[in-house]
Amino acid sequence: MATNQKFSNGFRVNRTMLGTGVVLAGIGTVLSLAGTAIACATLASAGRDYVNRMETPPSEQARRAMQQAKAASMAGLEAWRTEGRTASAN
Missing domain, CATH: 1.20.5 (Single alpha-helices involved in coiled-coils or other helix-helix interfaces)
Structure with missing residues (x-):
């Protein structure tokens, strides 16, 4: 045992x-x-x-995407402001 x-x-x-x-x-x-x-x-x-x-490094791709997003955001903001001005003028 x-x-x-x-x-x-x-x-x-x-x-x-x-x-x-x-x-x-x-x-x-x-x-x-x-x-x-x-x-x-x-x-x-x-x-x-x-x-x-890769031909373009990921950091460069991210930088470009951020620039595009900022440009799109600014374009949308400008369109919204323009639309607001034309609507209030009518």
Whole structure:
């Protein structure tokens, strides 16, 4: 009964099997984390390569989109103001 521990209600635990299960779960966790790290590094590398091969960098695309949004906003505001003036003149 060296490897079994008996509790008061008769529940017996095989400590060797329990220890083996804990060790295997730990090994599985380490392998899973290693696989996740490798997959993340691969995806990050692919993303960097994709961005480096772009004709226009994302920062330039964002700057252009912001300029277009500002211009559209100003055009809409001007149209609203113009419409307000013509409506009040009638």
